[in-house]
Amino acid sequence: MYHEAPVRPNHRTRWNLGLRTQPCDRPLLWRSPCRRSFMTVKETAEFLNMSVQWVYREAPQVGLVPYRFGQGRNAKLQFKVTEVQTWVKQQRMSVR
Structure with a gap:
């Protein structure tokens, strides 16, 4: 399952609230392993x-x-x- 991310990130979408473009089997949450602290x-x-x-x-x-x-x-x-x-x-x- 792929999560969609903005196609062309810009100054408005740069913050990336835990969004990933890699395949994953978990929902997009702040608890995801690639989160920032x-x-x-x-x-x-x-x-x-x-x-x-x-x-x-x-x-x-x-x-x-x-x-x-x-x-x-x-x-x-x-x-x-x-x-x-x-x-x-x-x-x-x-x-x-």
């Missing part, structure tokens, strides 16, 4: 369905820990995929 701010915002500005401003206050790679103005904030997934599971509300 960190997500950029933009990827995190898309994963959470929030804005990039929200991720910069509010995410550290609600418990998502950013990791800074680099120094000064060129530093990049990234979030661990497993920590974001755990945080999302903790936000689940029980329905009675």
Whole structure:
């Protein structure tokens, strides 16, 4: 079974949220063996369905820990995929 990926990746499809073009027998999940351990701010915002500005401003206050790679103005904030997934599971509300 082949999973389809964009034919011509560009600046909008470059982030590759775990998509693979190789044959595999597993569904596309963040738990796939070829996953990355960190997500950029933009990827995190898309994963959470929030804005990039929200991720910069509010995410550290609600418990998502950013990791800074680099120094000064060129530093990049990234979030661990497993920590974001755990945080999302903790936000689940029980329905009675």
